Amino acid sequence: MSLSNKQQRFLKSKAHHLKPLVIVGNHGVTDALIDETDIVLETHELIKIRVNAETREDRDRMLQHIISATGAFFVQMIGHVGIIYRARKKNPAIHLPAA
Numbered sequence: 001m002s003l004s005n006k007q008q009r010f011l012k013s014k015a016h017h018l019k020p021l022v023i024v025g026n027h028g029v030t031d032a033l034i035d036e037t038d039i040v041l042e043t044h045e046l047i048k049i050r051v052n053a054e055t056r057e058d059r060d061r062m063l064q065h066i067i068s069a070t071g072a073f074f075v076q077m078i079g080h081v082g083i084i085y086r087a088r089k090k091n092p093a094i095h096l097p098a099a
Contacts, residue, residue, distance in 0.1 A: 003073050004099035011046055011075045015083045020050040029062050034069045041070055041086045045094050049082045
């Protein structure tokens with residue numbers, strides 16, 4: 001399943017004011033970073049991730065690795081900052097519009 005354009009626009013508007021909660025540093029994507037991202041997603045559902053990598057391909061690869069490891073959905077990537085979404089298992093706070 002992926003997000004529709006309408007759902008992506010909705011999530012982008014919700015994420016506009018957010019600050020990055022997860023920062024991928026020099027060590028890249030580690031198991032500890034995946035675990036922390038999983039916890040942050042369960043708490044906030046919609047988060048920004050700052051990926052400090054040299055090339056666009058590296059940033060995209062790191063963000064895709066995080067998304068696949070956490071079961072999240074890609075919303076947007078601007079520069080070094082990516083937005084991802086995953087609904088809480090119990091009592092989701094963000095209700096997506098119908099596709």
